[in-house]
Amino acid sequence: xxxxxxxxxxxxxxxxxxxxxxxxxxxxxxxxxxxxxxxxxxxxxxxxxxxxxxxxxxxxxxxxxxxxxxxxxxxxxxxxxxxxxxxxxxxxxxxxxxxxxxxxxxxx
Numbered sequence: 142x143x144x145x146x147x148x149x150x151x152x153x154x155x156x157x158x159x160x161x162x163x164x165x166x167x168x169x170x171x172x173x174x175x176x177x178x179x180x181x182x183x184x185x186x187x188x189x190x191x192x193x194x195x196x197x198x199x200x201x202x203x204x205x206x207x208x209x210x211x212x213x214x215x216x217x218x219x220x221x222x223x224x225x226x227x228x229x230x231x232x233x234x235x236x237x238x239x240x241x242x243x244x245x246x247x248x249x
Contacts, residue, residue: 144178145207146194148214152184152248153192162247163190168237170244171199172210179207186244201237204230214248 149172156163166186173181183197205213209228212218220241223229231238 142208143211143215145172145174145210146178146180148211148248149182149184149192149194152214155248156184156186156190156192159247160190166240166244168201168234168240169197169199170237170241171197171202173202173204174207174210175204176206176208178211184244199233201234202232203238203241204232214245220245 163186168186170184170186171181172184180194181196182192182194183199184192205223205228209218209223213220213223213229220229224231224238
């Protein structure tokens, strides 16, 4: 199974390939992923599209297990389901969290 870091590296490459599409989302997200293979990444979909490892400022913070993140971006889990079952927590702008579906579609 892929790790969250591998998925973030893939996301970074796809964002760099589709900078205009990424900028259209117009937000910064922080992913705080816990458990095996977890870590913190900031995804800039605004000024300088890309993903950087480490903590930083974000308009919306997503907290979840690293394994659930991998399942979500690989299509085995649904972000809304994870949210409603308490496995995905959101801090900050809830409206931006709703754009996550568009983001996960872009990253597939």
